[in-house]
Amino acid sequence: MPTAKALQIANEMELDLVEISPNAKPPVCKIIDYKKFLYEQKKKQKELKAKQQKVTVKEIRFGPNTDDHDFEFKLNHAKKFLSEGAKLKVYVFFKGRTIVYKDRGEILLLRFAQEVEDLAVVEQMPQMNGKKMIMLFAPKKKK
Numbered sequence: 001m002p003t004a005k006a007l008q009i010a011n012e013m014e015l016d017l018v019e020i021s022p023n024a025k026p027p028v029c030k031i032i033d034y035k036k037f038l039y040e041q042k043k044k045q046k047e048l049k050a051k052q053q054k055v056t057v058k059e060i061r062f063g064p065n066t067d068d069h070d071f072e073f074k075l076n077h078a079k080k081f082l083s084e085g086a087k088l089k090v091y092v093f094f095k096g097r098t099i100v101y102k103d104r105g106e107i108l109l110l111r112f113a114q115e116v117e118d119l120a121v122v123e124q125m126p127q128m129n130g131k132k133m134i135m136l137f138a139p140k141k142k143k
Contacts, residue, residue, distance in 0.1 A: 058078075061093055062074065063095070066108060109126045120138060
């Protein structure tokens, strides 16, 4: 249909002629109320945004000489964070001369990984980053 005729029909109906897909051959147009169209699109965008899941990253810090009680205490917090669906960044912070205990830090992180293996998946193995040895965990998908 010619554009002039389509515009005339739209004016008679007191609606707008809106181009839906300009790249098609021939271009596709629709006679609709443009304000209502914009409102519905905005509503769809808002609905999609509400369904999105926001990923939070929680951090847990250890020292290379962390005792068993402190380890268990922080492990319980980690389990709670993972069950809530948050990602977890666990790191051992080396302060001053404790940098010589890198092996202790790695052992601590691997022990931590074993403890949370039923709740989490390891995203990144222990890796030195400045004075921190970092390990990342993501919660397992619920069935």
